Amino acid sequence: MRPVSLPYALTAELTHRCPLRCPYCSNPVELQKRENELPTDMWLNVLEQASELGVAQIHFTGGEPLLRPDLELLVRRARELDLYVNLITSGVGLTDQRASQLAEAGVDSIQLSVQAASAELADSIAGFPAHELKRQAARRIRAAGLPLHMNVVLHRANLHLLEDIVELCASWGAERLELANAQYYGWALRNIRQLLPRREQLQEAEAAYARAQERFGHRIELLWILPDYYEEFPKPCMGGWGQLSLTVAPDGRVLACTAASDIRTLSFENVKERELAWIWRDSPSFNAYRGYDWMPEPCRSCERRELDYGGCRCQAFLLTGDARAADPVCVRSPHRGIVADRVHAAAHGDAGLSAYSYRGR
Amino acid sequence: MSSRALSERPRLRSPGRMKYDKARQTELLLLPERVVELNEAAGAILRLCDGQRTIAQMIGELETKYGQSGLENDIVEFLAASAERGWIE
Numbered sequence: 079m080r081p082v083s084l085p086y087a088l089t090a091e092l093t094h095r096c097p098l099r100c101p102y103c104s105n106p107v108e109l110q111k112r113e114n115e116l117p118t119d120m121w122l123n124v125l126e127q128a129s130e131l132g133v134a135q136i137h138f139t140g141g142e143p144l145l146r147p148d149l150e151l152l153v154r155r156a157r158e159l160d161l162y163v164n165l166i167t168s169g170v171g172l173t174d175q176r177a178s179q180l181a182e183a184g185v186d187s188i189q190l191s192v193q194a195a196s197a198e199l200a201d202s203i204a205g206f207p208a209h210e211l212k213r214q215a216a217r218r219i220r221a222a223g224l225p226l227h228m229n230v231v232l233h234r235a236n237l238h239l240l241e242d243i244v245e246l247c248a249s250w251g252a253e254r255l256e257l258a259n260a261q262y263y264g265w266a267l268r269n270i271r272q273l274l275p276r277r278e279q280l281q282e283a284e285a286a287y288a289r290a291q292e293r294f295g296h297r298i299e300l301l302w303i304l305p306d307y308y309e310e311f312p313k314p315c316m317g318g319w320g321q322l323s324l325t326v327a328p329d330g331r332v333l334a335c336t337a338a339s340d341i342r343t344l345s346f347e348n349v350k351e352r353e354l355a356w357i358w359r360d361s362p363s364f365n366a367y368r369g370y371d372w373m374p375e376p377c378r379s380c381e382r383r384e385l386d387y388g389g390c391r392c393q394a395f396l397l398t399g400d401a402r403a404a405d406p407v408c409v410r411s412p413h414r415g416i417v418a419d420r421v422h423a424a425a426h427g428d429a430g431l432s433a434y435s436y437r438g439r
Numbered sequence: 440m441s442s443r444a445l446s447e448r449p450r451l452r453s454p455g456r457m458k459y460d461k462a463r464q465t466e467l468l469l470l471p472e473r474v475v476e477l478n479e480a481a482g483a484i485l486r487l488c489d490g491q492r493t494i495a496q497m498i499g500e501l502e503t504k505y506g507q508s509g510l511e512n513d514i515v516e517f518l519a520a521s522a523e524r525g526w527i528e
Contacts, residue, residue, distance in 0.1 A: 084462055086474040132462030134474050160458055162469035187454050187471040225454050227471060254471070299525075301472075 082359050082368070084132030087323040089336060090121065092149065093141040094328050097170045099205035099436040100193065102231050102266035102273055105141065106339045109438060110328040118148040120349065122155050124326055127354040129159040137164045141328070144171035150183045157184030164189060166229075169215025170208050177215075181222040188219050189227045189256075194235075195242035203235060205436045216250040229256035232305075233273040234424075237283045244290040248298045255298055257287065259305035263337040263392055268435045274424040280308055307417050311382060312389025312405035319367035319391055324358060332357045334364060337392040341401045367391050372402055376410045445498070449518055449527045450490030457486055468526060475526070484517055488527050494518065 094109040116124070125136065136156045143149055144167055156163045165180065166189045180188075190212060193200035197209035219226050228247045230236070236243065240257065247255045259280075260266050260273050275283070287302055294300070306313050316322060316335050325333040331346040332354065333339055339346065344366060347357045358364055366372065370383060377388040388394075389405020397406045397416045406413040451457065456469045459482075466482025468475040477485065483504070487497045498511050521527045 130462070132460065134458055134460060134467050134469055162456060162458070162471075162474075164471055186456065186469075189471070 083321055085128075085322060085324050085358060086133065087135040087137065088124075088128045088133045089137045089139060089323065089325040090124070090152075091139055091141065091325060091327050091336065092121070092143045092146045092152075095145050095439065096140055096142040096168065096437075097206050097439060098142070098168050098208055099439065100203060100231070100265070101205075101269040101434040101436060102233060102260045103264065103437050104261075104266075104336050105264065105437065106337070107264045107268065107437075108339075114329040115146075116326075116328065116330045116349070118151065120330065121148070121152055124349055124354065125152065125156050125159060125161070127349075129161060131355050131358060133161065135162040135164065137166055139166040142168050142170060144176065150176075150179045153180060153183040153185050162186050167191070167215070168204075168208060169212040170206075172211075172215040172218055174218055174221070177218040177222040177224075181224055185224065187227055188224050189229055190215055190219065190252075192228055192230050192243065192247065194230075195239050195246045199236065199239075203434075205434070213250065216252070220251050225254075226250065226252045227254040227256075228252040229258055231258050231260050232275075232283065233260045234275045234279070235272070237275050237279050238286075240283050240286040241290050241293075244294050244298070244300065248294045252298055254301070256301045256303060258303040261306065263340060263396060265435070265437050267396060270420060271423065271427055272433055274307065274420060275305070276425050277308060277421070280305060306390075306393075306407045307421055309407060310409045312386050312393075312407040314386040315390035315393075315405075318387045320358070320364040321368070324364075332361075332364075334367075335392065338363075340392050341395045343395070343401060367402070374402055374404075376408075376412075377404050380410065445495040445515075446493050448490050448493050449488045449522070451485065451488050452525055452528045455526065457482070470526075480513075481517065484514060485521065485526065488518075488521075 093115055094105050095112060143165060153163050163185050164187045165185050169190045192212055193203040200209040201207045216226055230243050244255060262270050266273055291300055320334050325336050326349060327333055330348040330350045332349060333346055344363045346363050347361045373388055377383050389408055391401045393405050394403040395401035398413045403413060404411040406416045454471065458467045458469055460467045466477045468477055468485060483501060487500060498514050502508050502510050
């Protein structure tokens with residue numbers, strides 16, 4: 079066994095509560111309720127343990143992290159510990175006062191989500207009239223002296239509007255925009271018929287992305303996150319299981335990634351019962367897919383295993399029922415047919431917006 | 440970026456920060472989307488990218504610090520590569 083590396087980043091999911099109900103939400107289908115959320119003192123303790131362990135960067139997210147009144151306190155403590163602090167938010171609830179409090183507490187970077195370029199479409203995707211609030215949030219973030227970074231999840235209903243979205247974010251003063259093609263876990267997997275684009279749509283969007291680079295690339299840094307269902311080989315998910323980062327869920331469970339609670343065959347340790355360092359180094363869940371010994375064929379003897387670690391464990395579990403299986407995105411996977419069937423269905427299906435299965439608040 | 444004038448005053452790309460990491464005993468460059476682990480020389484150069492010092496001043500300080508001369512080419516080359524990677528501006 080190789081020595082265990084140290085984690086660079088910790089994603090702190092402060093809450094699963096959120097005013098938005100996006101059909102591709104990265105939270106698990108089983109949302110944690112408010113009464114199960116870790117209290118302030120436990121989050122402070124998590125930050126201290128994370129810093130000791132070697133974590134350098136904290137991503138405060140949710141749900142909507144602004145729903146936690148202790149957010150500023152947590153940001154301040156993280157900065158005292160010399161952690162780099164990212165806040166990932168819908169912008170709903172970001173008043174002038176909170177924006178300046180967060181800046182003063184030492185937030186390094188804020189990432190604001192947007193759903194589409196027009197309020198009408200954006201609000202129907204989010205299941206909540208958030209678009210105008212986001213426009214105000216963007217202005218407040220900049221007024222507080224913070225750089226504005228944005229992200230949009232791309233799917234069937236907004237992919238053809240990519241250039242409009244880039245233009246909107248540039249006009250709001252964003253310095254960076256993540257164009258993230260939807261990934262099919264939890265909620266997005268439930269809504270895959272409504273979300274998965276057709277191959278031609280994707281090819282048109284890639285051309286639009288190139289045009290947007292030409293038009294706006296000098297003003298705004300654009301990042302394109304690949305849609306893995308249309309790739310031949312899987313993504314090197316998380317840089318390998320338990321290699322670079324960890325997630326603490328609202329109830330204190332520690333996960334190898336935000337989607338990992340979907341893997342029902344693993345049980346995850348909780349910061350209420352165990353030290354973070356022990357969970358990272360020694361827990362069965364974090365050691366389950368480290369190294370290469372756990373791999374069955376075709377990954378075990380594959381020369382690509384050091385490039386992609388067999389792909390994503392969560393995707394393997396969700397699509398095949400076996401988290402050790404090769405990621406079915408891989409053309410060498412015996413389960414590639416599962417992904418191919420969905421791509422085929424996307425080419426022929428024509429589901430409308432009204433059919434979204436929205437998450438609860 | 441490849442032909443930086445020695446009078447330029449590079450700074451870490453906003454909102455980047457440097458951190459000395461006790462757990463790894465190494466310098467880290469912290470950016471919103473990534474953490475870069477640096478070797479000692481890289482850390483020493485980036486620490487001086489504060490938007491105040493000129494590249495010429497940085498070379499002088501580093502040559503004094505390491506008791507060496509003729510570091511100009513290496514430093515200028517490293518700064519060009521850093522700009523290319525989006526570490527400095």
